[in-house]
Structure formats: C-alpha cells, structure tokens
Amino acid sequence: MTEKLLQHRHCRFCERAINLKDEFCSEACRTQHQAFVRKKRNQLYILMAVAMGLMLVTLLVGSV
Numbered sequence: 306m307t308e309k310l311l312q313h314r315h316c317r318f319c320e321r322a323i324n325l326k327d328e329f330c331s332e333a334c335r336t337q338h339q340a341f342v343r344k345k346r347n348q349l350y351i352l353m354a355v356a357m358g359l360m361l362v363t364l365l366v367g368s369v
Contacts (some may be wrong), residue, residue, distance in 0.1 A: 319334050
C-alpha cells in the first residue's frame with residue numbers, strides 16, 4: 306500500500322512541512338532565521354577582515 310503526500314515544502318528554519326506559497330511556518334521562525342543569517346554574515350565579515358589583516362602583516366614583515 307502506497308501513501309501519497311500532498312505537495313508541500315519545508316520551513317527554511319525548523320523544517321516543518323508548510324504550504325507551497327510560504328517560506329516559514331511562523332513569524333518566530335522568520336525572525337530567528339533572519340537573526341541566524343545576520344550572525345553568519347557578520348562572522349564571515351570578521352573572518353575576511355582577520356585574513357586580510359594577516360596577509361597585510363605577512364607582506365609587511367616579509368618586505369623588511
């Protein structure tokens with residue numbers, strides 16, 4: 306016996322099944338996802354700044 310599932314998608318944050326037209330199951334998931342994305346973006350910017358700083362220090366020390 307095969308059971309068919311209705312067409313659906315999953316919440317981008319908590320992975321619950323939701324309607325096709327929605328991206329998130331609730332406003333709480335939307336705000337948590339936005340905070341998570343903002344945190345990851347800030348971490349990436351910090352990582353890039355540290356890497357550029359290390360490259361600059363390496364160039365300055367190497368040229369002395």
